Amino acid sequence: MDNLTHTLISVLVGEAVHRTLPPSVVLSDRARRGMAITVMAVGGNLPDADVIYTGWAGTTLDYLLHHRGHTHTVVGALGLSLLLFGAVWLWWLRRKVKPAAADVGFLAGVSVLAPLLHIGLDFTNSYGVHPFWPLDDSWFYGDAVFIVEPLLWACSAALLFVLPGRTARVLIGLVLTAGVVLSWFSGFVPATLAGLLTLLTAGLAALSRFAPAKVALAGGIATWLALTATFVITSRTAESRIEALLADRFPGFSTLDVVLTPMPADPVCREVLAVQRSTDTYAVRRAFHSLAPGWIPAARCAELYPSTGTNTEPGTGAEAGTNTEAGTGAEAATGTAANTTAQLTPVAQPSDDEIRWAGELAIPAGLLATLSSEYCAVGALLQFARAPWAIPKGDGWIVGDLRYDHEPGLGMAEVEAGPGRDECPRLPAPWTPPRADLLTGE
Numbered sequence: 001m002d003n004l005t006h007t008l009i010s011v012l013v014g015e016a017v018h019r020t021l022p023p024s025v026v027l028s029d030r031a032r033r034g035m036a037i038t039v040m041a042v043g044g045n046l047p048d049a050d051v052i053y054t055g056w057a058g059t060t061l062d063y064l065l066h067h068r069g070h071t072h073t074v075v076g077a078l079g080l081s082l083l084l085f086g087a088v089w090l091w092w093l094r095r096k097v098k099p100a101a102a103d104v105g106f107l108a109g110v111s112v113l114a115p116l117l118h119i120g121l122d123f124t125n126s127y128g129v130h131p132f133w134p135l136d137d138s139w140f141y142g143d144a145v146f147i148v149e150p151l152l153w154a155c156s157a158a159l160l161f162v163l164p165g166r167t168a169r170v171l172i173g174l175v176l177t178a179g180v181v182l183s184w185f186s187g188f189v190p191a192t193l194a195g196l197l198t199l200l201t202a203g204l205a206a207l208s209r210f211a212p213a214k215v216a217l218a219g220g221i222a223t224w225l226a227l228t229a230t231f232v233i234t235s236r237t238a239e240s241r242i243e244a245l246l247a248d249r250f251p252g253f254s255t256l257d258v259v260l261t262p263m264p265a266d267p268v269c270r271e272v273l274a275v276q277r278s279t280d281t282y283a284v285r286r287a288f289h290s291l292a293p294g295w296i297p298a299a300r301c302a303e304l305y306p307s308t309g310t311n312t313e314p315g316t317g318a319e320a321g322t323n324t325e326a327g328t329g330a331e332a333a334t335g336t337a338a339n340t341t342a343q344l345t346p347v348a349q350p351s352d353d354e355i356r357w358a359g360e361l362a363i364p365a366g367l368l369a370t371l372s373s374e375y376c377a378v379g380a381l382l383q384f385a386r387a388p389w390a391i392p393k394g395d396g397w398i399v400g401d402l403r404y405d406h407e408p409g410l411g412m413a414e415v416e417a418g419p420g421r422d423e424c425p426r427l428p429a430p431w432t433p434p435r436a437d438l439l440t441g442e
Helices: 003-020 029-043 046-057 060-066 074-094 101-123 150-159 166-185 191-210 213-249 298-304 317-322 330-334 367-374 376-381
Strands: 254-263 266-277 281-290 355-364 388-393 396-401 414-417
Touching: 003 029, 003 101, 003 150, 003 166, 003 213, 029 074, 029 101, 046 060, 046 074, 046 101, 060 376, 074 101, 150 166, 150 191, 150 213, 166 191, 191 213, 213 254, 213 266, 213 281, 266 298, 281 298, 298 355, 355 367, 355 388, 367 376, 367 388, 367 396, 376 396, 376 414
Parallel strands: none
Antiparallel strands: 254 266, 266 281, 281 355, 388 396, 396 414
């Protein structure tokens, strides 16, 4: 989740907690609110401090393995909570503040809540977290909310007339305006859904202006939870439909995973990565799916996807695979994804209004296991890659994760390995590879 969303939701929760609990007998209303909002805003972003040591390590693999790493675990979050608690406690000592027991409990509560809220928000998208380390090193994916979701920004409209500071109100107003403008003019959100986002923002702003503060805050939090639940329910529904469709159209393959990425402000459209395996072949297939094909056809979903620049006119048969994620013109007509590193080929299945095939890549089922055993860089990448692929390059290989292949050169989730080319990460990680089912032969 982007840091702006983390900040807005954290401040919304912090203000709600402050107004819900009885007043402090020691701290002024302003002092306790400032403490609550500061701790929630800082703590709601603090797990992303892992960029400090990933930046020091200096390699792409270190970033992939350690961003959303140990600081995004329950154990790590509790450690960050201690830092937050200690920082405020030292501030109180410096200011000669003697907090009541209730104030200490309040501080402890928001210090624990803030980093855990960050992990919960990050879980909702397809990047993944592994919160239960060291008991469980597996990745967990929500596959429900786009990583930058303007509908969640809209929930902060409940703060617009509740927060006392003019600066905070102006900043929130600017964010809300940006969210509405982007929804209308970015080209990523259908007009109907942009209209709903606008009405939602205006409604919560009116609630903030005319309703009691507690009611407005409750409305903002309830809207956030309801929106998240909507995306979760629609994602699980789409997953069920897609798995049935895959079983019907690719009977010789078993489905190992279905990676879903929804569109911004859009619970109907999703990018799909189908990770499948037959006896001797591993395949990853990209598509776009619509839960309401009569309203928004899958071809339109492909056009709306933020990374697409493709010709998405409906096609059938061989033409069904012509929609590639970043190709245009002749490149889109070939289905070879000339503007991405993984050279996807057309899917030999017809597209329709529910699903639009964008391409596939198939390799021998044991290739990734072989490359992982031969090259340190590949083994490390496969501790992160959920939809891995490999293509030959000269006397070596390029290996990547199709979730993040949006450019023709090496991207953030791609490594080159071969004779004399095998860069290991500086900071090894314990994470179980998402595609351990390919590496162990299970």
